[in-house]
Amino acid sequence: MSKTVLMLPGDGIGPEIVAEAEKVLHKVNEKFNLGLTFEQALVGGAAIDATGIPLPDETLDKARQADAILLGAVGGPKWDQLEMARRPEKGLLGLRSNLQLFANLRPAILYPQLASASSLKPEVVSGLDIMIVRELTGGIYFGQPRGVRELEGGERQGYNTYVYSESEIRRIGRVAFEAARQRNKKLCSVDKANVLEVTVLWREVMTELAKEYPDVELSHMYVDNAAMQLVRAPKQFDVIVTGNMFGDILSDEAAMLTGSIGMLPSASLNAEKQGMYEPCHGSAPDIAGQGIANPLATILSAAMMLRYSLGEEKAAEAIEAAVSTVLDQGLRTADIMSEGARKVSTLEMGEAVLAAL
Amino acid sequence: MSKTVLMLPGDGIGPEIVAEAEKVLHKVNEKFNLGLTFEQALVGGAAIDATGIPLPDETLDKARQADAILLGAVGGPKWDQLEMARRPEKGLLGLRSNLQLFANLRPAILYPQLASASSLKPEVVSGLDIMIVRELTGGIYFGQPRGVRELEGGERQGYNTYVYSESEIRRIGRVAFEAARQRNKKLCSVDKANVLEVTVLWREVMTELAKEYPDVELSHMYVDNAAMQLVRAPKQFDVIVTGNMFGDILSDEAAMLTGSIGMLPSASLNAEKQGMYEPCHGSAPDIAGQGIANPLATILSAAMMLRYSLGEEKAAEAIEAAVSTVLDQGLRTADIMSEGARKVSTLEMGEAVLAAL
Ligand SMILES: CC(C)[C@H](C(=O)O)[C@@H](O)C(=O)O
Ligand SMILES: CC(C)[C@H](C(=O)O)[C@@H](O)C(=O)O
Numbered sequence: 001m002s003k004t005v006l007m008l009p010g011d012g013i014g015p016e017i018v019a020e021a022e023k024v025l026h027k028v029n030e031k032f033n034l035g036l037t038f039e040q041a042l043v044g045g046a047a048i049d050a051t052g053i054p055l056p057d058e059t060l061d062k063a064r065q066a067d068a069i070l071l072g073a074v075g076g077p078k079w080d081q082l083e084m085a086r087r088p089e090k091g092l093l094g095l096r097s098n099l100q101l102f103a104n105l106r107p108a109i110l111y112p113q114l115a116s117a118s119s120l121k122p123e124v125v126s127g128l129d130i131m132i133v134r135e136l137t138g139g140i141y142f143g144q145p146r147g148v149r150e151l152e153g154g155e156r157q158g159y160n161t162y163v164y165s166e167s168e169i170r171r172i173g174r175v176a177f178e179a180a181r182q183r184n185k186k187l188c189s190v191d192k193a194n195v196l197e198v199t200v201l202w203r204e205v206m207t208e209l210a211k212e213y214p215d216v217e218l219s220h221m222y223v224d225n226a227a228m229q230l231v232r233a234p235k236q237f238d239v240i241v242t243g244n245m246f247g248d249i250l251s252d253e254a255a256m257l258t259g260s261i262g263m264l265p266s267a268s269l270n271a272e273k274q275g276m277y278e279p280c281h282g283s284a285p286d287i288a289g290q291g292i293a294n295p296l297a298t299i300l301s302a303a304m305m306l307r308y309s310l311g312e313e314k315a316a317e318a319i320e321a322a323v324s325t326v327l328d329q330g331l332r333t334a335d336i337m338s339e340g341a342r343k344v345s346t347l348e349m350g351e352a353v354l355a356a357l
Numbered sequence: 358m359s360k361t362v363l364m365l366p367g368d369g370i371g372p373e374i375v376a377e378a379e380k381v382l383h384k385v386n387e388k389f390n391l392g393l394t395f396e397q398a399l400v401g402g403a404a405i406d407a408t409g410i411p412l413p414d415e416t417l418d419k420a421r422q423a424d425a426i427l428l429g430a431v432g433g434p435k436w437d438q439l440e441m442a443r444r445p446e447k448g449l450l451g452l453r454s455n456l457q458l459f460a461n462l463r464p465a466i467l468y469p470q471l472a473s474a475s476s477l478k479p480e481v482v483s484g485l486d487i488m489i490v491r492e493l494t495g496g497i498y499f500g501q502p503r504g505v506r507e508l509e510g511g512e513r514q515g516y517n518t519y520v521y522s523e524s525e526i527r528r529i530g531r532v533a534f535e536a537a538r539q540r541n542k543k544l545c546s547v548d549k550a551n552v553l554e555v556t557v558l559w560r561e562v563m564t565e566l567a568k569e570y571p572d573v574e575l576s577h578m579y580v581d582n583a584a585m586q587l588v589r590a591p592k593q594f595d596v597i598v599t600g601n602m603f604g605d606i607l608s609d610e611a612a613m614l615t616g617s618i619g620m621l622p623s624a625s626l627n628a629e630k631q632g633m634y635e636p637c638h639g640s641a642p643d644i645a646g647q648g649i650a651n652p653l654a655t656i657l658s659a660a661m662m663l664r665y666s667l668g669e670e671k672a673a674e675a676i677e678a679a680v681s682t683v684l685d686q687g688l689r690t691a692d693i694m695s696e697g698a699r700k701v702s703t704l705e706m707g708e709a710v711l712a713a714l
Binding site: 075087119121124140148194223232261 | 515
């Protein structure tokens with residue numbers, strides 16, 4: 001039974017890095033006889049330019065039918081002046097919410113070969129391996145009401161709503177407890193329960209859930225403290241679970257601790273383990289079209305996709321091993337370049353991974 | 358004309374560190390003939406224990422009448438089980454909002470004597486000097502409606518409201534532009550304008566305001582990127598301005614970049630420059646009562662108070678010079694201890710500053 005992978009290159013460096021990941025997928029498809037078929041569609045700014053909207057029906061239909069999705073990145077200054085509803089980001093948010101991809105897994109791993117890329121002292125980050133589990137289809141990202149209204153007297157006021165129900169908290173909690181169970185059995189739930197009522201409920205539900213996972217040690221931390229602790233002593237964390245907005249901030253902070261955000265993949269899963277996979281980094285419009293972007297985060301996202309949504313562990317491991325090989329060979333794109341290494345282009349990096357496969 | 362300073366020791370290490378700052382204030386009061394008088398009152402957990410509520414009327418009255426307030430810290434596990442409205446934090450939030458202390462100034466400065474305390478590489482943080490301007494009386498901290506409600510079917514849902522009006526944004530914007538003007542003339546406004554409508558308005562108002570400050574270079578950054586950039590290259594920032602929640606997170610992250618959060622003061626000002634001053638760090642219940650907390654952030658908060666609310670620049674500078682002297686002497690409390698330095702208690706550190714005055 002053939003499985004379908006939908007490729008969504010998106011904007012900025014998206015098309016360049018997805019092209020390399022696609023080659024890698026074709027190669028393992030052949031080598032491991034996976035029987036994958038590939039589709040492609042438009043999302044974000046690319047879709048706006050072609051159709052006027054960031055998430056065309058055709059794209060959404062293809063996404064629903066696909067077994068897994070590989071996304072590059074969306075957004076860029078070209079579309080920054082558009083009103084909220086027509087921005088590239090709405091394409092991404094629309095996919096997340098329509099497919100109910102509520103569980104966003106963002107590993108922050110320091111590759112030993114790239115230890116020197118971090119802005120932190122080696123002893124603080126060496127061996128770093130954190131998994132951030134971010135709720136992705138709720139919270140203030142989707143909360144209603146939202147908008148800008150006029151107050152008496154004509155002054156404008158902007159407003160958004162931060163909202164979570166017990167069941168939303170419980171389902172992301174379960175994903176996080178399960179992930180911790182597979183790892184070092186430590187889960188830190190991040191909230192602002194000393195100020196925000198919605199996160200008081202969050203803390204309560206997490207505490208209740210903990211009874212079902214007696215083998216996992218649950219702790220709670222305020223978000224300001226978590227932002228601090230990630231800088232001070234990131235290795236104290238195993239799995240972190242938090243809401244959409246705090247997860248956006250903390251996962252980017254954690255990714256940057258490694259100094260090599262161009263290496264970090266992510267997965268967004270729904271209850272059926274259908275998933276969208278994308279690099280942690282953005283569309284980097286400043287270097288788009290120059291052929292210098294790092295394709296490895298996207299290639300590693302393809303590996304995550306094979307593992308979590310397609311059940312092809314062997315192919316996933318082969319890709320990860322190939323990436324490790326090219327790093328050992330001293331190949332580096334500009335973002336992770338260091339003295340003594342060989343600087344390569346996006347294309348050369350992709351070819352090197354193919355060769356190592 | 359005598360000016361009044363209200364001391365609010367609060368909880369945890371609060372009483373210990375405020376005691377040292379008070380001695381320092383008494384000393385400069387005498388030395389510079391400032392004519393200050395001192396009052397004391399209860400807030401936070403200490404007030405709950407004595408009166409049942411975190412912000413007694415008597416405290417609020419004294420706060421209104423004072424020319425400036427020096428606060429230690431509030432909160433601790435002892436009061437964590439109380440419902441939201443009766444928690445120690447409500448004492449702090451109540452003071453901020455009743456006195457309309459909307460402008461929170463949080464410097465993140467790396468003291469050259471303490472450079473090795475940072476978890477970041479020396480070249481990344483040496484000379485670091487950022488000012489974070491956080492809006493403190495609005496946003497999601499105070500937005501209505503808020504609470505926990507029951508949905509159809511009996512499930513609970515928590516909700517909070519993130520809200521800003523143009524005038525609230527404008528007044529904090531002015532403070533930030535003025536601060537940038539006094540410094541390196543670079544202001545970075547942090548928002549999430551690609552997702553949150555309230556921050557689209559934020560960005561608009563900041564952009565409008567920029568016309569009045571042509572000498573200041575305004576940039577905009579998404580909060581996730583800001584959390585990342587603070588880790589990657591913090592020295593790119595001069596002044597950062599942002600809302601209450603993002604400011605809470607980013608100011609703690611920025612403070613921790615220095616590795617010596619026990620050194621960082623903060624000021625919360627209203628339109629009349631009346632202000633509340635407090636260390637950036639919390640009440641540290643784990644080390645309370647042991648006499649080992651670092652009093653320098655509170656002593657430096659007293660210096661900020663002399664400068665911003667009491668107009669006593671000379672006395673402020675004298676305190677700052679004394680702090681620098683004790684660091685040069687190699688005196689360190691446990692939190693900033695390093696090899697070769699002399700470890701001192703809270704009391705010894707306070708006495709050393711007095712001696713240096
Ligand atoms: C592009 C943007 C809408 C998105 C988000 O905020 O979720 C991005 O920052 C991310 O983290 O995937
Ligand atoms: C104690 C808490 C309510 C407070 C806040 O979140 O504002 C603290 O974290 C701070 O930053 O001053």
